[in-house]
Amino acid sequence: MLGLLIGDVAERTGLTAPTIRYYESIGVLPRPFRSTTGYRRYSETTVEELRFIKKAQALGFSLDEIGEILKLSRAGRTPCSHVLDLAHRHLRAVDDRIQQLTRFRDQLATEIAKWDGQRQPTRQGLCQIIAGAEEHASPIIQLDLAPRKRASRRR
Amino acid sequence: MLGLLIGDVAERTGLTAPTIRYYESIGVLPRPFRSTTGYRRYSETTVEELRFIKKAQALGFSLDEIGEILKLSRAGRTPCSHVLDLAHRHLRAVDDRIQQLTRFRDQLATEIAKWDGQRQPTRQGLCQIIAGAEEHASPIIQLDLAPRKRASRRR
DNA sequence: ACAAACCCTCAAGCTGACTTGAGGGTCAAG
DNA sequence: CTTGACCCTCAAGTCAGCTTGAGGGTTTGT
Numbered sequence: 001m002l003g004l005l006i007g008d009v010a011e012r013t014g015l016t017a018p019t020i021r022y023y024e025s026i027g028v029l030p031r032p033f034r035s036t037t038g039y040r041r042y043s044e045t046t047v048e049e050l051r052f053i054k055k056a057q058a059l060g061f062s063l064d065e066i067g068e069i070l071k072l073s074r075a076g077r078t079p080c081s082h083v084l085d086l087a088h089r090h091l092r093a094v095d096d097r098i099q100q101l102t103r104f105r106d107q108l109a110t111e112i113a114k115w116d117g118q119r120q121p122t123r124q125g126l127c128q129i130i131a132g133a134e135e136h137a138s139p140i141i142q143l144d145l146a147p148r149k150r151a152s153r154r155r
Numbered sequence: 156m157l158g159l160l161i162g163d164v165a166e167r168t169g170l171t172a173p174t175i176r177y178y179e180s181i182g183v184l185p186r187p188f189r190s191t192t193g194y195r196r197y198s199e200t201t202v203e204e205l206r207f208i209k210k211a212q213a214l215g216f217s218l219d220e221i222g223e224i225l226k227l228s229r230a231g232r233t234p235c236s237h238v239l240d241l242a243h244r245h246l247r248a249v250d251d252r253i254q255q256l257t258r259f260r261d262q263l264a265t266e267i268a269k270w271d272g273q274r275q276p277t278r279q280g281l282c283q284i285i286a287g288a289e290e291h292a293s294p295i296i297q298l299d300l301a302p303r304k305r306a307s308r309r310r
Numbered sequence: 311a312c313a314a315a316c317c318c319t320c321a322a323g324c325t326g327a328c329t330t331g332a333g334g335g336t337c338a339a340g
Numbered sequence: 341c342t343t344g345a346c347c348c349t350c351a352a353g354t355c356a357g358c359t360t361g362a363g364g365g366t367t368t369g370t
Contacts, residue, residue, distance in 0.1 A: 007316070017317085022358065037366060039317055063357070084267070091267060094260045098253060100213075105249045112246060162346070172347085177328060192336060194347055218327070 003033065003041035013050040020050065028053065028067040030074075158188065158196035168205040175205065183208065183222040185229075 006017045013020075021040075023029040029049065032040045049070060056066045161172045168175075176195075178184040184204065187195045204225060211221045 005317075016359080018359065019357085021318095026357090035317095037317085038319095039366080057357095088267060091260065091264060094256055098256050098260060101249055101253050101256070105246065105253060109246060112243060160347075171329080173329065174327085176348090181327090190347095192347085193349095194336080212327095 002035055003043050004047070006040050006042070009042045009047055009050065012047045013054070015050060015054075023050075023053070023063070026063065026067075028063050028070065157190055158198050159202070161195050161197070164197045164202055164205065167202045168209070170205060170209075178205075178208070178218070181218065181222070183218050183225065 004012075006020055009015075009020060010017045020029065024031060029046065032042050032046065035041055052070070053063075053066055056069070057063070061069075159167075161175055164170075164175060165172045175184065179186060184201065187197050187201065190196055207225070208218075208221055211224070212218070216224075
């Protein structure tokens with residue numbers, strides 16, 4: 001048999017066909033074989049790669065990073081120093097985030113407990129809890145992206 | 156004195172003037188007083204609110220949520236049940252994320268240690284670590300947003 | 311032979327949080 | 341009274357990661 005149609009792959013992975021084509025278009029997936037009439041034909045390998053992509057995304061990797069990792073693994077190579085470096089930076093970022101989140105969590109939980117228990121909480125409770133947080137170099141929402149240029153206006 | 160010009164506020168907060176106008180346009184900041192010639196005039200209160208916004212963002216709150224919180228704090232009111240609810244959901248989301256991140260961190264650290272130590276790591280190291288991760292309902296990157304519709308194709 | 315259910319490409323739209331550009335007014339210093 | 345550094349509005353562009361639509365070919369079943 002020629003292999004799976006894009007719809008079969010979609011079904012097996014829980015993605016949509018357009019999404020799979022999109023991954024191909026940005027180079028995260030390689031171009032698959034085509035039938036004589038131009039239909040994409042996939043193997044189980046692609047299904048596995050797509051599942052991998054979903055997990056890596058859930059873990060905070062960008063499609064760009066995932067693409068790099070996949071390229072390496074397709075070449076059967078062991079992570080080169082570049083990817084090792086990437087991994088180290090990820091680890092630091094994740095550690096920082098866990099710390100920030102944990103601090104935040106405790107403050108939030110304390111504040112909520114106050115609200116829940118007594119009905120006369122400190123004025124502007126939620127404000128104080130966030131206002132008391134330290135300033136961070138980078139937002140939590142981002143893992144590892146290049147620092148946004150944030151021009152501090154000079155006059 | 157009439158108050159700070161938008162550029163002064165920008166300088167004090169590290170934001171840009173367009174960003175501050177943008178916050179106003181989406182209702183996160185209230186409309187400030189205007190000079191006779193139409194210039195925005197701000198007080199120190201706005202500077203504090205903007206610093207608050209930055210911190211809340213870094214902690215994963217969306218501008219919409221921040222807007223709600225600020226409105227409440229401006230009214231000097233105690234969190235109503237709606238915001239209390241919001242806070243509870245945040246707490247759960249934060250807990251989940253800490254858990255996911257911690258699991259991920261340990262896997263990543265283990266894998267990195269392998270790579271760093273021996274120079275003959277398991278084939279496709281990074282793949283295995285991510286591939287071995289559990290599937291998550293929602294990506295780590297999101298705090299509290301509505302679950303993205305991710306149509307699992309039915310035929 | 312025809313319809314349903316696939317497949318194709320290319321282009322445009324979406325969300326959130328901004329940035330950038332065009333076109334034009336204002337204000338303080340020299 | 342002009343110059344330069346501000347300010348204004350409104351529209352459009354940016355980025356990531358997709359989704360949606362238009363317009364058209366293919367394959368499978370009856």
